Amino acid sequence: MLSLDKEYTVTADHITIQPDGSLIVPNHPVIPFIEGDGTGPDIWKTVRKVLDTGISKSYKGTRTIEWLEVLAGEKAFQQTGEWLPQDTVDALKKYVVSIKGPLTTPIGKGIRSLNVTLRQVLDLYACVRPVRYYRGVVSPVKAPELVNMIIFRENTEDVYAGVEWQAGTEEANRVIEFLRNEMGAHIRDNSGIGIKPISEFGTKRLVRKAVQHALDHGCDSVTLVHKGNIMKFTEGAFCNWGYELASEEFGDSTITEKVLWEQFNGKVPAGKVVIKDRIADAMFQQILLRPDEYSVLAMPNLNGDYMSDALAAQVGGLGIAPGANIGDGVAVFEATHGTAPKYAGLDKVNPGSVLLSGVMLLEYIGWQEAADRITSALETTISNKTVTYDLARLMTGATELSCSGFGNAIIDNM
Numbered sequence: 001m002l003s004l005d006k007e008y009t010v011t012a013d014h015i016t017i018q019p020d021g022s023l024i025v026p027n028h029p030v031i032p033f034i035e036g037d038g039t040g041p042d043i044w045k046t047v048r049k050v051l052d053t054g055i056s057k058s059y060k061g062t063r064t065i066e067w068l069e070v071l072a073g074e075k076a077f078q079q080t081g082e083w084l085p086q087d088t089v090d091a092l093k094k095y096v097v098s099i100k101g102p103l104t105t106p107i108g109k110g111i112r113s114l115n116v117t118l119r120q121v122l123d124l125y126a127c128v129r130p131v132r133y134y135r136g137v138v139s140p141v142k143a144p145e146l147v148n149m150i151i152f153r154e155n156t157e158d159v160y161a162g163v164e165w166q167a168g169t170e171e172a173n174r175v176i177e178f179l180r181n182e183m184g185a186h187i188r189d190n191s192g193i194g195i196k197p198i199s200e201f202g203t204k205r206l207v208r209k210a211v212q213h214a215l216d217h218g219c220d221s222v223t224l225v226h227k228g229n230i231m232k233f234t235e236g237a238f239c240n241w242g243y244e245l246a247s248e249e250f251g252d253s254t255i256t257e258k259v260l261w262e263q264f265n266g267k268v269p270a271g272k273v274v275i276k277d278r279i280a281d282a283m284f285q286q287i288l289l290r291p292d293e294y295s296v297l298a299m300p301n302l303n304g305d306y307m308s309d310a311l312a313a314q315v316g317g318l319g320i321a322p323g324a325n326i327g328d329g330v331a332v333f334e335a336t337h338g339t340a341p342k343y344a345g346l347d348k349v350n351p352g353s354v355l356l357s358g359v360m361l362l363e364y365i366g367w368q369e370a371a372d373r374i375t376s377a378l379e380t381t382i383s384n385k386t387v388t389y390d391l392a393r394l395m396t397g398a399t400e401l402s403c404s405g406f407g408n409a410i411i412d413n414m
């Protein structure tokens, strides 16, 4: 039993997934959090306070979150000798919904990404990253308010699958020999080798989520972003399977861009979501020049990683770029940004991305009132020009606040 205050005594419980995939959410769920490396602890301290205040102001104690710390990354290694203890993975599964700070991944050596590992072991196959403009933010583009997109990034396959061998190792040389002798490939000596698996299953379940999101939220299009002209049987296949899925499972409610122009002169029939595709390099230009023509974007893992940061820059940067890793029920919410190590311990960076990831979590569990209250307070705080360094340096006349100061300002604006 948890005693919250003198009025309410509650029993914390865990969220469960029903056979149809929907959630049963108790009023006082246990929700695990991973604090994260680098700037993670500063950010989490602030975010937790803002989330708790938003929930308390919205539900007056009838709904609360019982936060449960689980370890991963540097803190886990220091305390347990393991980077990602099995207990953590088990807890993230058991409690269904959780939130995490960023975790460090060394470059070119050392452990593989714990962030990617979590997505793979929990089968969180959709990395969902909404990108929208907040009034008052100064952006490098002329009309940032036209940016309103949501990325559905495949989260378990592609070059992130971790199938690679270092140049000069026996394994790399064996693969090179095989590719040369059995497959007729030309590969230089002393090459590092990486494999890029993209499956029909992985693609279709991701595109299914993207199209379903478009239908549920009244979005007008889903764009498949790929480099299928060059990587025909991976990225090209992603594109083909995406169209196939849309036609097989959503044939009545979708129309391809090709049919739209051939048969309807570009005028979208009522109730139809347009399915289109763009080659990835051209798409980076499109999001800058014609952002209002795009809504839901579905893409393989690497394209999604690049495009997430690029789109975030258009609306003010990584400080306000939230996200979620979602499977069939289980979800881990996390920002788009990393550990920003040079700012670790300075109480400086923008907590907005993790906070908005927390807002996505609240929406996911159906606590819309708290989600809206926090979003609205964040918007007010930004339009008052009381912001962290990243937004302050873009604005004229802004008051620069610390990470915790920004959190307090958001609370004051609730």
Ligand SMILES: NC(=O)C1=CN([C@@H]2O[C@H](COP(=O)(O)OP(=O)(O)OC[C@H]3O[C@@H](n4cnc5c(N)ncnc54)[C@H](OP(=O)(O)O)[C@@H]3O)[C@@H](O)[C@H]2O)C=CC1
Residues within 6 Å of the ligand: 101, 102, 103, 104, 105, 106, 115, 317, 318, 319, 334, 335, 336, 337, 338, 339, 340, 341, 349, 350, 351, 352, 353, 390
């Ligand atoms: N999901 C995850 O856990 C992720 C982990 N990582 C890991 O993080 C580490 C660092 O990666 P790096 O490439 O430097 O990318 P980061 O996203 O950590 O930082 C890059 C830059 O983005 C800006 N930035 C990041 N976070 C914030 C914030 N909260 N508020 C304001 N500005 C922010 C800063 O810009 P400026 O310098 O202009 O102030 C920062 O220097 C690596 O080990 C990487 O693997 C990376 C991405 C995701």
Ligand SMILES: O=C(O)CCC(=O)C(=O)O
Residues within 6 Å of the ligand: 103, 104, 105, 113, 114, 115, 116, 305, 308, 336, 338
């Ligand atoms: O796992 C990492 O270290 C980086 C991951 C990343 O950049 C992302 O998911 O956007």
Ligand SMILES: [Mg+2]
Residues within 6 Å of the ligand: 305, 306, 308, 309, 336
């Ligand atoms: Mg990234």
